[in-house]
Amino acid sequence: MSGQSMSVGPGRTGALLLVAPALLMIGFLFVYPFGYSVVSAFTDNGEGSWHIANFTKAIEFYSKDILFTIVIVSLSTAIIGILAVAIAGYLTLGENPTAVAILKWLYRWPLFIPFIVSAQLMRTFLAKNGMMNNILTSSGIIEPLAAQSYLDWRGIVITFVWKQTPFVALLVAGAMASIDRTTIDAGRIFGASRLRILIELVVPQIATTLMVGLILSYVVMLSVLSVPLMINAQSPTMLTVDMAWRINSYGDYGVANALGIMSYLFTGVVAWFYLRQSLKDKGA
Amino acid sequence: MVAAALSNNWVRTVTRVLTMSLLAFAIFGPITNMLLWAVAEVWYFPYKLPLEYGFSFWERVFRPEGNATEALFSSIWIALLTVVVSLAIAIPAGYALARGKMPFRYLIMLLFLLPQAFPAVAVHMNVARIFYGLDLTGSVVGVVLVHASQGLVFSVWIATAAFAAVDAELEAAARNMGAGRWRTFVDVTLPLALPGIMASAIFVFLISMDEFTGTYFVGAPDVVTLPMLLFTSSMEGNYQIASISSLILLVPSVGFMLFIERFLKADVLAKVGN
Numbered sequence: 163m164s165g166q167s168m169s170v171g172p173g174r175t176g177a178l179l180l181v182a183p184a185l186l187m188i189g190f191l192f193v194y195p196f197g198y199s200v201v202s203a204f205t206d207n208g209e210g211s212w213h214i215a216n217f218t219k220a221i222e223f224y225s226k227d228i229l230f231t232i233v234i235v236s237l238s239t240a241i242i243g244i245l246a247v248a249i250a251g252y253l254t255l256g257e258n259p260t261a262v263a264i265l266k267w268l269y270r271w272p273l274f275i276p277f278i279v280s281a282q283l284m285r286t287f288l289a290k291n292g293m294m295n296n297i298l299t300s301s302g303i304i305e306p307l308a309a310q311s312y313l314d315w316r317g318i319v320i321t322f323v324w325k326q327t328p329f330v331a332l333l334v335a336g337a338m339a340s341i342d343r344t345t346i347d348a349g350r351i352f353g354a355s356r357l358r359i360l361i362e363l364v365v366p367q368i369a370t371t372l373m374v375g376l377i378l379s380y381v382v383m384l385s386v387l388s389v390p391l392m393i394n395a396q397s398p399t400m401l402t403v404d405m406a407w408r409i410n411s412y413g414d415y416g417v418a419n420a421l422g423i424m425s426y427l428f429t430g431v432v433a434w435f436y437l438r439q440s441l442k443d444k445g446a
Numbered sequence: 447m448v449a450a451a452l453s454n455n456w457v458r459t460v461t462r463v464l465t466m467s468l469l470a471f472a473i474f475g476p477i478t479n480m481l482l483w484a485v486a487e488v489w490y491f492p493y494k495l496p497l498e499y500g501f502s503f504w505e506r507v508f509r510p511e512g513n514a515t516e517a518l519f520s521s522i523w524i525a526l527l528t529v530v531v532s533l534a535i536a537i538p539a540g541y542a543l544a545r546g547k548m549p550f551r552y553l554i555m556l557l558f559l560l561p562q563a564f565p566a567v568a569v570h571m572n573v574a575r576i577f578y579g580l581d582l583t584g585s586v587v588g589v590v591l592v593h594a595s596q597g598l599v600f601s602v603w604i605a606t607a608a609f610a611a612v613d614a615e616l617e618a619a620a621r622n623m624g625a626g627r628w629r630t631f632v633d634v635t636l637p638l639a640l641p642g643i644m645a646s647a648i649f650v651f652l653i654s655m656d657e658f659t660g661t662y663f664v665g666a667p668d669v670v671t672l673p674m675l676l677f678t679s680s681m682e683g684n685y686q687i688a689s690i691s692s693l694i695l696l697v698p699s700v701g702f703m704l705f706i707e708r709f710l711k712a713d714v715l716a717k718v719g720n
Contacts, residue, residue: 171541171542171544171545171546172541172542172545172546172547172627173546173547174546174547174548174549176542176543176546177542177543177546177547177548178542178548178549179542180538180539180541180542180546181538181539181542181543181546181548181554183534183535183538183539184536184538184539184558184598184602185554185557187535187591187594187595187598188557188558188560188561188595188598191561191573191592191595192560192569192595193560194576195569195570195572195573195575195576196564196569196572196577198572198576199568199569199571199572202572252565258462261462261466262468265466265469268466268469268470269469269473270474271473271474271477272473273698274652274699274702275696275699275700276655276656276658276695276699277658278656278658278673278676278677278692278695279480279656279658279676279692279695279696279699281680282479282480282676282680282688282689282692283476283477283479284476284692285680285685285688286476286479286480286483286689287475287476287479287480291490291493291494292479293476293478293479294475295473296494297471297475301495301565303459324472324473324476326595332704350590378562380564381562381563381564384565385462385564385565385566385567385659386659387567387658387662388658388659388673388677389611389658391677392677392680392681394626402565405567405568405571406567406571406662406663409571409663415571415572415575418571419568419571421568422565422567422568422569422571423568425564425565425568426565426568427562427565429563429564429565430567433563437561441646445516446628
């Protein structure tokens with residue numbers, strides 16, 4: 163009668179007590195400040211009546227940056243998705259073992275490079291006299307006088323793509339490795355090109371993983387302060403920079419938090435997709 | 447026919463080599479550029495390569511009273527404290543989530559993901575404000591708390607997976623032989639889950655080493671970690687110091703990439719997030 167039925171783990175109360183410190187930490191360092199930001203955005207620094215003046219001010223001052231943020235993050239997410247599928251697809255379907263091995267070794271490098279280091283790498287690489295321009299001018303692709311700095315919105319997109327593609331590619335390659343090979347082989351027998359096999363047979367089977375990877379990247383890109391701050395802090399810039407600026411220069415928590423609420427909303431939209439998908443998967 | 451097939455093959459090989467070279471340049475170009483800056487003494491536009499090479503900036507950085515040495519030590523100290531705090535919280539939580547009769551288990555697991563699901567800047571600036579009232583801004587304790595909260599999802603999820611991967615039969619056997627709950631946990635469960643716990647500790651250590659946003663709001667200007675030094679020197683245009691700091695930050699990150707597979711075994715990895 164003992165064996166399995168003898169409980170090896172803590173009971174209900176014990177379990178809740180053991181998890182309590184972790185819950186307290188989330189409560190104090192996330193839920194509380196999160197609520198604080200909402201209250202602060204809709205009031206005058208947490209005092210007086212509720213109003214939306216902070217939002218009208220935020221939109222008046224920063225509508226350009228709001229648009230800029232959405233465009234940069236969406237564009238980066240799209241490019242990351244395409245490159246990740248291409249890399250993972252080649253790893254799965256590639257016929258040249260040497261090329262596959264090289265790619266496998268190559269693509270992961272930026273994965274564990276911190277954002278702030280990536281930003282510094284790109285700050286030197288994409289500058290007017292950076293290595294990218296030097297190679298382009300030396301190889302005669304562009305005229306030396308035409309060399310320009312890429313440290314603007316393009317720099318931000320390039321940095322995000324460089325840093326996040328390996329992460330999504332890693333997830334997607336893992337998913338591709340575990341799909342049913344028979345459909346791929348069937349496609350091959352019927353003479354479908356590898357590109358068609360990838361798009362029509364493989365991608366639909368790993369769509370969930372791809373989406374999860376892209377959503378996580380999207381949220382990360384909306385949260386990162388160091389990259390826009392170091393690559394392009396001039397207007398138009400990303401909302402994260404505006405929030406930091408609002409606080410450090412004016413101590414204006416109302417408008418900063420109104421911008422914060424907007425960034426919550428941007429992630430809220432995709433988080434909703436994520437939750438719906440993961441609940442569906444749990445149910446399946 | 448044969449000639450056409452051969453030339454087709456040749457075109458393929460050339461495309462393959464070109465694509466790989468382009469990719470290699472895209473990935474290693476920025477890293478090489480940083481390495482050059484780290485050993486450049488004099489380098490300005492329009493020169494494509496540094497005019498003089500040397501290590502005088504390294505000397506400046508690593509002098510005992512140099513600011514990088516100080517920043518490096520404070521980064522490591524904060525990261526170690528963050529690991530201690532995280533493990534003290536994550537081990538009991540992970541054990542309870544893996545083994546206990548936990549009500550609303552799925553929701554609680556999801557709750558730990560929340561800080562990752564919202565833009566960190568918006569939350570951290572309010573943490574800084576709350577900490578100000580508690581006299582925690584500019585203190586190591588404040589920075590450690592912020593870092594630990596960021597790493598919490600990883601430490602708790604990986605610890606949960608590590609405990610879940612331990613065979614419950616072994617624990618049951620120990621209990622049957624008369625070992626108490628505590629003894630079973632310390633002598634059986636914990637040692638078996640240790641590689642996974644180590645992996646979560648490494649994760650948290652790296653998160654803390656690389657953390658910027660929270661430190662920027664909560665720690666600055668009193669707590670100077672390596673990422674903060676990197677940032678300020680880069681903004682001042684001192685690319686040598688910024689590149690040397692980058693290089694120091696890269697060492698643990700790349701080391702982690704090479705060694706993580708030893709700690710994070712497939713059986714644990716498969717259970718992460720479940």
